[in-house]
Amino acid sequence: MLVVANEDGERWWGGAVADGALMPFGPGHRRDLAWSAGRPDDPGHGPNQSAPLLLSSAGRYIWSERPFTFEVGAGELRVSGDDLVLDRAGGSLGDAFRGASARFFPPSGRAPARELFTGPQYNTWIEMPYTPTQDQVLGYARRVLDAGLPPGVLMIDDCWSPGYGTWRFDRARFPDPRGMIDRLHEQGFSVMLWLVPFVSPDSATFRDLERRGLLVRDVTGDTAIRRWWNGYSAVLDATDPDGVAWLHGELDALVADHGVDGFKFDAGDLHFYRGTNVEPVDHCEAWARAGERYPFNEFRACWKRGGRPLAQRLHDKPPSWTGDGLASLIPELVAQGLIGHAFTCPDMVGGGEIDAVTRAGAVDQEFFVRYAQIAALAPMTQFSILPDRVLDARHRAAVRAALDLRRTLLPLILDLVDHAAATGEPIVRPMAYHCFEHVNDQFLLGPDLLVAPVLHPGAAERTVLLPPGRWDADNGETFTGPATISTPVDLERIPHFRRA
Known part of the structure; x- marks a missing residue:
């Protein structure tokens, strides 16, 4: 165990993004990074963006290549783990970040695709959950433009394919995917597709991948079947180079054949891989590494990978002013940057936690506007609920004013994106x-x-x-x-x- 006596006034940040509202940590805070990066009261599940990194206001940092457990006491920090490094890089929180970044997660010199920052992102999830079709997607884009909103990156979410792991368009839903994407490109949109590391059982893809040994196995040696939010699936082994090569082949074909620009890499959460032949953090990290091939990318779960050109979105939020809702956005955006994820995005404006959004019924229009205002001045802005469907004229005008302000500040935001790519420094800073x-x-x-x-x-x-x-x-x-x-x-x- 490493016991670190705090210097005068020294406070600590880092670890799990979901703990952002608790940073800097007070006495009694404890986090086991090997178990979950979720909320302290939800140790088995929860969001999953974390890194084995702690930073202090006195310029010190703690790092390990492996997960560790830490606990904040009265005047000291106790850290349990392997190969722990404690060092000093200066006298401030910024010094600590720069020192740790240069040594352990140096910047790549690259950022995600420019289009992820220059225009709004639009995700079909809330407007058409589990039911996207070619006509609906084109209609969604048309409604964006008819409302006077600028085109941007359009993400087609869950159920565009015939099954999980079978990454080709379902031709019953999308009879002409190339024609659809060409049309969206003509309108000024870039197009991304949602995917997960899961593979539907009893499918041809499952049988092929199982035969080739490319699926995660449980402790008995059998193919692991995992419960996730859409049911039960096998899991592609992203730690196996052959598994990643298979995935890249599938995705590259979508780029070449249909003009797809990139992909939203969902899931990756640690708890999906417990009790298997892969270490959960290693699989989470490998899933993110696989996505780095595509400049148009998005991740909601990630272990390490600080300094890499990966777009990191906060986990799905409920439509609430407090708790995990609006009040969590700023602390968690800050926390993302402090573990090396500079290219940050709040969740979908108005909240992307679909069950909570559905239960809430009518949209709180003031809440939607205030959420949009935070998102407009974050590195990236993402909508799913269409403002013109749920807002009256006054509140629509307020959202457009926020986007207008973003346009005036875009040169600054893009300069900070370039600075982050070159130095690793956060764009959003405490x-x-x-x-x-x-x-x-x-x-x-x-x-x-x-x-x-x-x-x-x-x-x-x-x-x-x-x-x-x-x-x-x-x-x-x-x-x-x-x-x-x-x-x-x-x-x-x-x-x-x-x-x-």
Whole structure:
């Protein structure tokens, strides 16, 4: 065990993205990274973006190539694991990140496809769950354009194929996939397809992969069948180079034959691989490594892979102002960046946890707008629910205003994307990254733009903590920090401040 005595005022970040709201960690926090990267009260399941990395506000970091367990005590940090490295890279949280990144997860020099940042992303999931068809997808794109929204990346989600693992278009649903994708390209959309590492049992694909030994096995040596959210399936072994070569062959054919631009690599969660012949974290990491071949990519689960050109989306969110909903977006976006995942995306605007969205019924229009405002100033923005279907004219105008603001800030966002590709540094940063006081409800885009979105219903003002220096507000006011100010807000305003 490594016992680290905290220096004066030293606080710690890192580990699991789902713990973002708890960072910096207080006494009593415990996380076993080998078991789950989910919520502390949900140890068997939950989202799965994590890394064997802890960073301190005093410039120290802890790393291991393997998962470890850590617990925060009164004045100390206790870490249990193999081959633990404790080192110092300077005197700040930013120094700790840069030192750990350079040594253990250096930047690749590349970013995901530019189009993932320059336009909104649109995912069919909420509008047509399990039922996408060629006509519906084309209709969805047409509704985007008719609403005056810009084209972007269109992701066709679950059930575009005849079965899991059989990665070709279901011709009953998609009679002319090449014609559909050509049409979407003409309209300005790029097209991505959803997939998972699962393989439907009793299918021709299953029989072929099992014969070739490319499926994950359980502890008895038999092919493992795993329960996941859509039923029971076998699992492609992404740690086997032959399995990855098979997958790449299937996906490359979709690119060559139909003009598909890339893929949303779903699942990968650690708990799907427990009790098998592969280490869960190794399979999760291998699944992400397989996706790096495609510049158009998306991941919701990932182990390590910091510094790589991978688009990382937060896990599916409920349509809630608190808890795992809106209140979790900023802390978890910050946490993604601090474990090396710079190319971050909030969940689908309005929430992508389909059962919770369905139970909620009518959309809370103010909630939808405030969610869109956070997403608009994140590195990537993704819609599934179409704003014009669920919002009245006033709230639609507020969403469009957020996208207009994003367009004005896009040069800055793209500069930060390029900076992240070259240096590994987060795009979304906590104030503590630059030695300022930490708060969980505002963030920095790079060092010089402070964003303080509205996070509460019916708000008429927003309290903002300004770091030292002179700051020009979006409403024309100028402030000198350090200071805590109160600034008025309306439905359309996203308070943000530029360092003068």
